[in-house]
Amino acid sequence: MHLQQTLLPILLTLHFLAFTNSIEAQYTPYDDLPGLIKSNKPAFDPDFPEWAKKLYGNDINFYDINKQYEAYIAENPGRKTAISRYFRTWRKAILEYVRPDGSIQLPDMHVFNRQLNKSQTLCESSQNDRSNGSDWSFLGPRETFWLNENGAATAPGKAPWQVNVYAIDVATSDFSIIFAGTETGFINKSTDKGQNWQQMAPGYLFGGGITAIAIHPTNPDIVFASGGNQIHRSEDGGHTWQPLLPLSNLFYADRLRIDPQNPSKIFAASEKGIFVSSDGGNTWTQRYQNQAWDIRIKPGDGQTIYAITRNAGYYSLVRSVNGGQSFTIIQEFPGNYSVASGAYLGVTAKNAEVLFAVLLGSNDTPYLLKGNFANNNISWNLIATGRTTAFEMDNGQGYFDLAMEISPLDDKIILVGTTTLFKSTNGGLTFSAVGGYWGPFNIHPDIQDIKMLPNGETWVATDGGMNYTSDVFTAQNNYHVRCKGLMGSDLWGFDQGWNEDLVVGGRYHNGNTAIADFYQNKSLRMGGAESPTGWVLQGKSRHVAFDDLGNGWVLPKTAEGEPEGRFIFSKYPNMDEYGGRRSNFVHHPNYYGTFYLGEGNGFWKSTDMGVSYVLLHTFPGRVRYLQISFKNPEVIYADVSNYGLYRSDDGGLTWVQKPSLTNAP
Missing domain, CATH: 2.130.10.10 (YVTN repeat-like/Quinoprotein amine dehydrogenase)
Structure with a gap:
């Protein structure tokens, strides 16, 4: 009996340590490299192939892991998964640090961050002056068109195959003004509803892919952007930018939301948790420590904030009822969906009492849930399961290309996508493919961001650029590719x-x-x-x-x-x-x-x-x-x-x- 009493605490301690290590192993020092976005890395899966498991270790030989990956791809051509996508991004980021024997010499990230911050500060103070006679001019691609391969008499149309746009926002005070941030770390602006685009602040280094953009609700000259473990602010319509986060408090925001009723308050969801600024972005405070993939403000109620987070390997929904001062777990939210590779929330002004959540679950299966908060009686229902005839979407490449939006005019209209965009007009009971790998609209696969506006217009950002529709992808003649002048193509062959x-x-x-x-x-x-x-x-x-x-x-x-x-x-x-x-x-x-x-x-x-x-x-x-x-x-x-x-x-x-x-x- 005494032996059992002695061993039990030891076994419990070992179990706790093993559990702690498994959580910590989600990220390694390799994941801090420039060009990587931690939130895109899926949760560890014991069924991963051997090369994928190595991404969760601290001693990687590049040539070994790359050889194993190439063999895997040869056996599984064309297969898209979250871990394959993360590896390809990881490989691009790691290459310059590979030694001849395949070992990896990691840079001093403290030094890197200091140098980047110094560059950003100097650029901001010089107002991005590039009139020193050594400028490069933009050659292209300015606008991509289909090749007239069959010699048709009609000139080929515009092709949405140009720039991977990670994040967009449309000014609520002027729907003609749109900002688009690219995977390559560029920010573009349009003032004519995407008919033409201009690169903003070409001399400013954002330091990485632009994962989130938020425009001030009444002053479109004030814009916030997340890129390179930093939040950046412009006060002149994107011409100049400044970094806001001190080196002691850097984080990569995956989503930025501004309170429309109190624009000084900004919310950020990141792999380090939830951060809130109450002074227009000057200072940021961590209000929740667990990873958060998305955060939403209840329409018409700036005191109520929702965020989808991670809790011990499962998805968890938290809520604030005091404007983001604190967050608590909503116990009614189903806690049995294990984390695979991220989640997304959806709200609508049409019905502020409902909340949608799409969860990328195990077995390559997404789940769409709907919560009802009317009269403080919280209830949740699973309304769609992926990889079924009613909802064919799979996890695709994970959080890397996950987006969802609910129409502000009709809460039964839902757009959601990973590699292919899907649309529901009956509240999620059934979905039809819009475009991507299949569907009637020829949009580029891999959906990155969606904005549905109260005037009926919709914008969809993909790996290929910007897509506009005035009727939520109903008629072909109301759909347009809007990529003219959109800069940021990763032209790595030349x-x-x-x-x-x-x-x-x-x-x-x-x-x-x-x-x-x-x-x-x-x-x-x-x-x-x-x-x-x-x-x-x-x-x-x-x-x-x-x-x-x-x-x-x-x-x-x-x-x-x-x-x-x-x-x-x-x-x-x-x-x-x-x-x-x-x-x-x-x-x-x-x-x-x-x-x-x-x-x-x-x-x-x-x-x-x-x-x-x-x-x-x-x-x-x-x-x-x-x-x-x-x-x-x-x-x-x-x-x-x-x-x-x-x-x-x-x-x-x-x-x-x-x-x-x-x-x-």
Whole structure:
């Protein structure tokens, strides 16, 4: 008996420690890197593949985890999950810190945050003055149009495949004013309902993707934005910004809500909990410590605030009845839905006594719940279960692309989406697909944000840009793509021609594009997904190639014209680590039909513009990058993974390793 009494507290302590460690293991120091948003990381699942489990550990070898992931993708092509999306983002963020042996040298984030804050403060004090003669001008893509692949007589329309817009807000005082924040950390503004967009504060570094935007309810010149573990404020319509959070209190707000009755009060939901400012954003106080994915103000009642949070691995709803001074758990909310990858709330001015919650649950299944708060009698009902005939939505890529909005004019109209947008007109009993991976409207997959306005207009932000409808996606002629001038494409594939002013590249999320002066301000949507690809073949007009589109293309002479043909292009340079280390090919400076590239460990030469190749040399590692001498084309340099620099003096037949470019003094 005495032994049992002694062991019981020990076992309970060990159980508590194990539970605590499992909660803490949700995030690791890797997740603090610039470019990562912690809330997009799904909860740990013991059924994850081995590569995914490693993301929750503290000792990761990049090459090991990447190899396992690539093998997984080869076996599961095209499958979208929250953990796959997070890994791809994680991989892009981690690459510059990878050592040759695959270990990861993490930066000092305190130093990084200080330097970023200093840059933001200096930029704000200089009023973003970029008139120093060294400016870059924006080339494009300015507006993306479908490729006229079949030579139709009618000019192709606008394609919503341009910029991944994370967050939007529409000024309640002027519905013509809209702000849009991108994954790449840009903020764009429109003053004509999205007909035209302008990048704001190009010299200001927001430090990361813009996850939330909130416009002052009566003064549209005052705008708040969340990006890079910081909340930023503009008081001049977005022309200049300033960081608000001190270095001792940084957090990444996933949602920002301004009290319309008291605009000095702002609420933020973040992975660090709920924060409230009562002085227009100057100072922030943490009012709830558990992770919060969304926060909503009860329409017409600034004292009542709802937030969907995490509580010991389950979703929990908390409420404040004192304007955000404190929050308590609503016990009537169903507590049996385990956290998978995030949640979202919906309120409507049509009926302030109802609250909707969409929860991304286990087994790739979302759940839509409706709460009724009339007369203080709280009741909750499950009104829709995902992956059913009535509601086909799945978890998609998790919180990364989750959004929901309830019409302020009719509480039976619901828009909700992950990879595909769905619409209900009967309060959630049934849903139909609007667009994304399927549906009658050709919007880009992956829904990021939704705004439904009291005048009947609706805005939907996706991985591809901005979509507008005046009748909640009822008639096709009332739906419009609004991406003209919207800046922030992640053009991570790039090449440029010198015989014509032609640029091609692969865009993250938005496929391949072609930009040319003879296309005016139009960019072509060439197809593809998100490969960092694109090469221009010099010497022949408009000949380009993309590694995910098969053979080469002869581009049209005009943006509205039909492509002039295809040509054989049988080999592509190495595209390693999800494009983070993209190889190249180099043209012979005297013969445009001759060029060289590295595929695998081989150095290859073509003399017929890529129709056929000859293997000239095999290196001990993968060919990373090439350069050829214009003065003496027999001299070629090659950067080889893990082996360094090599030089050839006979056109690539033989090579000498060059461990150093200079002699020691």
